[in-house]
Amino acid sequence: MPQPAAQPPQQSETVARILAAAEELFSRRGFDAVSMNDIAEAAGVSKANIFHHFESKNALYLAVVRNACSDSVERLQQLQHEDGAISGQLADFAGNHLKNMLEHDQVSRLILREIVGEEGARRAQELAEKVFGQNFAMLVEIVRTGQRRGELRADLDPAMVATLLIGANVFFFESQEVLRHFKDVDFAREPERYSRMLMDILLAGIRAPKP
Amino acid sequence: MPQPAAQPPQQSETVARILAAAEELFSRRGFDAVSMNDIAEAAGVSKANIFHHFESKNALYLAVVRNACSDSVERLQQLQHEDGAISGQLADFAGNHLKNMLEHDQVSRLILREIVGEEGARRAQELAEKVFGQNFAMLVEIVRTGQRRGELRADLDPAMVATLLIGANVFFFESQEVLRHFKDVDFAREPERYSRMLMDILLAGIRAPKP
């Protein structure tokens, strides 16, 4: 029986159901607002059974985040290619980063919650920071390459450019619903347009001036 | 007895102490993670006394947010002036917006939590959205003026520019601690420098090209 050979060993169907239910609930309502009873009911198992498979509520949460993280980076890494103008690569990265967030919004919310979230809640921060950090480092590298090639302004801090780009995406993702209420904003439901406008401004700001 | 005549009527010292304690705890740990007992202890009153002054935990939270909101917009409105180049006005706004957030980080976190926060938690959203929206509208107006004056590119959506600027600030504010861990980032503790670099890129991206 040939398996994709991904996850650590394997997952019983029950465990998978628990993880799925927990992921859904945690990312929609947060850690505190979800009880083990909720998860048990949603997964169709007894609460005690969850404690049979996971040491504690914290451990379950950690497993959920770990599960979610594993996919996240891969998706973006696949999209990397060395050829083509840097501006195109940046636009690709930005567009896909935002698209990924929106498509997997539950997972994104979950990871974001860890990174941005409460002060006292250091549950899976390290884990989430790693994912986040990998994306960030990848982006910084693209910018550096662009600077070496003379396509981008050399006087900029590449980490600043990366922060700006990722920040713009994250902010859009997390305040989508609020932006919708603002009369001046008409792009809140059009992420592709947002991405295009973002890159329009950003590229104009970081492109090396013509000699 | 001449009073500053600000706040609704006035506040007994006890109520003020409760509000202060609640604000501190709510903004540091969030709504769910704070119990009325915590607040009572921090304020040095009995829990029952809190319920004497506030109808419910929700009502207390609402009062805290209302209290926090009232100052927030004023601070930025005072900084507006009609004269001077738009680029300077934008830089001022951005710099002060970030500085305000950082200086009043508890209040900021509280309001941000309402705007960005959990899905099920619509406690004081309207209230917070109003504050947020006012800042946003103010900024859009500045950008529009710049476009009319020909200082800024006319082909840009002013709301997009505002989103980018506020988003950059919000993202910096909320991920400060994470950014600190990234080896490529050396500006996480220097908001002024961040603001300068931000405006450097942004202005280059939105300034009207010379004729």
Place this chain on the structure above:
DNA sequence: TAAGATACTGACCGACCGGTCGGTCAGAAA
């Protein structure tokens, strides 16, 4: 088929939650 591991359950625990209750007490009004 017997034995033993593993998956799973319902009943249950102490802690703590938001909120209420009966009552005390200082001071203003009469």
Place this chain on the structure above:
DNA sequence: TTTCTGACCGACCGGTCGGTCAGTATCTTA
């Protein structure tokens, strides 16, 4: 002095929380 009021308190309510446990069903293996 008496009456009334509102701030304030300790004790307590029903309910939910994360977590435990004794026991049953199911599967594996010899």
